[in-house]
Amino acid sequence: MKLILKFKRKKKFNEIVLLFSAMGINFRVLKEGDYKIIVVPDEEREKALREIALYRKENVLYYFREEEKSYVERRALIYYSIIILFFSLYLFQMIDVNFLPEYDLKGLGALVIERTKNSEFYRLVTSLTLHADFVHLLSNAFFGGIICYFLFQYTGIGFGWFMVMLSGIMGNFVNIFFHENNFVSFGSSSAFFGALGILTSTGIYERKGVQVSKGYFLPLASAVAIFSMFGVSPESDIGGHLFGFVSGLILGVLFSLIKGKLSKRKMLFSALSIFLGIFSLFTVVISWYLAFKNFKP
Template identity: 35%
Template sequence: MIPVAVTPEVDLAHLWSLVLHAAGIRHSLRHGEAGLQLLVSEENSARAREELRLFAEENRNWPPERAARVEREAIVEKAPIVLPVMGGLAVFHAITGGWESNSHWFAGGVLDRALVVSDGQWWRLITALTLHADSVHLLGNIFFGGILVYCLCRHLGIGIAWFSLLLTGVIANAINVFFHDDPYHSIGFSTAVFGMVGMLSGMRLRRIGGWQEMVLALGSAAGLLALLGSSGERTDLGAHFWGVTVGLLVGMILVSLGLAGKRALAPGRQWLLFAGSLATVFGSWLYALYSPWKGW
C-alpha cells in the first residue's frame, strides 16, 4: 500500500475516502507525521490520484464564496434576550387593560391622527406600539413578535435590532397617519412585527442578491402579510403594509451599512443602544402621562 494523498484535516481525509469508495477503489487511512494518509495498492495508485484530481477540480469553487460568506457572517448573537421584553409587554397590558377600559393609558397613548398632526403629539407614534386591544391581540403579537425579534437579534445584535425595530415601527406609524383621514386611531405591536418581517426579508435580499432571492424575499414578506395581516375585524392593513414596506428598506440599508451579519458594535455598545431604545419608550410614556400640553 502506498500513500496517494495526505492531509492534517480529518474531514477532508474522510471525504477523499468517500470518493475512492464511490469509485470502487480499495483503500485505507493511516495516521502519519504529516497527518492522515490515504493508502491504496500500487496498481490502483494512478486511478486513485485521477479520481481525487477530478473531485478537486469539480468542487474547486464550492461552496460559492458569496454563500460561504453569508453563512459565516450570519450569526452575531447566539442567545439574545427576548423573553423579558415580551414579558414586559404582557405585564404592561395587565396594567393598562384592553381598549374597552377607556383608561388614561389609552387616552394618552393611542395613535390618534388628529392629535398627532394638529397638536404635535409625536409620542403617540411610539406609545401606541405598546398598547393592545385585548389578550388575543397581545398574545398573537408576543408569539410571532418573539420569534421574529429573536431572529433579528441573532443577525444584528440586541442593540441594533431593537433600535431598528423601534425606528421601523415609528416611521411606519407616521406614514400610515399621513395617508389616513380623521378620525383614525391605532394601537398594537403588530406594526413592528410586520416591520421585522420586512427587515429580515430586506436583509436577505440585499445580502445575497439575485432575482431568485428577490422573488423569495418579497414573496415571503407578501405571503406573511396576506396570511396574518389582512383579515380580522380590527386589523389595520395600512399599518401592517407600511410596516413591511419600511422594514424592507431598513433591512437593505442595514446590510449596505455593514451592520447586519457581523459584529459591527462591541457587546457593551449593543447593550447601550438597547437601553437607549427602552429609555425612548419609557420617556415617551412619561411625556404622554405628565406633559403639560398633552391635550387630553
C-alpha cells in the same frame, strides 16, 4: 527533502514556532521580504508534518466548540429578550386595570391621528406598546416573537430591537397621513411587520455591497404570503402593517450596508448594537413619560 513553510501572518508563524519548540523539532527561521520562513531538516520532516496536522485538528475542534457555545449563548439571549419584552408589555397592560384605574393608557398613548398631528408625537412610540386585550397581545407575541427570533440571529439583539421599533415608528408616521383625524390605532403589529420587512430585505441582499443575491425571490415571496395571511384582516390597521413592512424593507437594506462596512470592526459593531438597544429602551420610557406628563384627569 527539507520542509519549507512560508508565513505572512505573524500569529500563524508564532504558533508554529512555539509548536516546534515544544515538540523538540529542529528548525531554522529565514526572512524573505514580507514573509517569514521556517526550514525543517529532512530527518524532522515527517514529525513536523504530523505535529502540524494534530495541532490544526485540535484547534479546529476547539474553535468549533467555542463557536457552538457562543451560538447557544446568543440564542438564549434572544429568547430571554423576546420573553422579557412581552412579559413587560403584559404587566404594563395591567396597570390601568389593577393598579392605576384613573389612568386610561389607551387614551394616553394610542395613535390618535388628530392629537399626533397636534405635536403629540410620542404617540408614534407609545401606541406600539398597547394592545386591546390579552388575546391581541398573545397573537402579536406569537407572530412577532417568531419573526424577531430569526431576525436577531443576523442583526444581533440591540440592532434588531432598534430597527423593529424604528420601523413601527416610521410606519405609524406615514400612516397618519392616510386616515381621518378621528382614526385611532394601537398595537405592536406595525413594528413586527417592520421586522418581517427587515428580515426580507436582509435575505435579499448579500452582506457585502448591494448586489442582489440569486435567491431573492424566496424571501420576498414568503414575506408577501405572510403579509397576505396576517396583515390584511378587515379589523386590523392595514395601513400601519403595510407602511411598517415597507419601512422594514428600507431599514434592512441600510443595515446590510452598515454591517458590510463594519464587518472587520466587530468591537465597534457590538458597541453600536449595545448603544442602540439601550437607546430603544430609553425612547420608550421617555415617550411614556411625556404621555403621563400630558395626563389631565
